[in-house]
Amino acid sequence: HRSMGNDGGSIPTRSELVKLKKKESKVDSTEQDRAKWLTCSLSKENLTGNVVADHLGNLFDKYALLKAITEKSLPERLSHIRTLKDFFDVHFTPNVDYVVKEKEVGVEGFSSPFECPITHVPVNGGHKFSAITTCGHVISAKGLAATASGDKVCYVCQKEYKASDIVVLNPNAEELSLLKERNQERKEAQKRDRKEKRKNRPTDTAEAKEAKKRKVAEKQQNRTIADKTTSSSSISVKLAMQEANKQHDKKKDSSEAYRSIFSTGNSNQGVYTTGIYRV
Numbered sequence: 001h002r003s004m005g006n007d008g009g010s011i012p013t014r015s016e017l018v019k020l021k022k023k024e025s026k027v028d029s030t031e032q033d034r035a036k037w038l039t040c041s042l043s044k045e046n047l048t049g050n051v052v053a054d055h056l057g058n059l060f061d062k063y064a065l066l067k068a069i070t071e072k073s074l075p076e077r078l079s080h081i082r083t084l085k086d087f088f089d090v091h092f093t094p095n096v097d098y099v100v101k102e103k104e105v106g107v108e109g110f111s112s113p114f115e116c117p118i119t120h121v122p123v124n125g126g127h128k129f130s131a132i133t134t135c136g137h138v139i140s141a142k143g144l145a146a147t148a149s150g151d152k153v154c155y156v157c158q159k160e161y162k163a164s165d166i167v168v169l170n171p172n173a174e175e176l177s178l179l180k181e182r183n184q185e186r187k188e189a190q191k192r193d194r195k196e197k198r199k200n201r202p203t204d205t206a207e208a209k210e211a212k213k214r215k216v217a218e219k220q221q222n223r224t225i226a227d228k229t230t231s232s233s234s235i236s237v238k239l240a241m242q243e244a245n246k247q248h249d250k251k252k253d254s255s256e257a258y259r260s261i262f263s264t265g266n267s268n269q270g271v272y273t274t275g276i277y278r279v
Helices: 014-038 062-070 141-146 173-199 206-222 232-253 255-260
Strands: 002-004 009-011 051-054 059-061 087-090 129-132 138-140 166-168 271-273 276-278
Touching (some): 051 062
Antiparallel strands (some): 002 009, 129 138, 129 166
């Protein structure tokens, strides 16, 4: 420090200012890593009970995603999400030892409300995690590696899965590129399956065709719910959204139970913001 008069003050040197700037940048990066794991990629609201992931590793609040699909307001970066088949439910393992703190320092020092069911490392941006699409359970990379030998069976629910059923969450650039290729292959396989089903569909007899025409005519006469332009996929999305909406409202009506998800029984309840309680 350089002396400055007799008032006891000082001027920081250039090297000290550079160090301070680097430290602030690291803190910002840490907060961004936490946010990816604990907030919705779409709404930026905190992830709680109904969490889903797409096949590119993004995490969402289910209600927020369904709402955006029905309103056709998804941003360009999420244009790959069109139907219910483009995302799946995920299940985080609660961290029973989670302790609410006023201030967390560093990624490693940051405790999380979620953890790996095998290694117990926290979901805080400091560790790699993946989701198994067949069951939705979220497991750390180390946990998957520890159980990789032998048959691929989920540690939590014992459901079988293939290597292609593993989706890396919040992937880096290289991992994202691989996930995009696999997602494209998945969609192409779905198209082939649909074509094959249509091809193998038995040819209708004249009588069956006539019966089908009568049935279609009756449906058109009695149709009161959806209009003629409504697709079956959009109906499925709307029904799923209605269910998610009920769950969303139920949580609002039981705020005490809602907050208890991230508490360990302490009497002082706080507000959860990106994994941090502030009381």
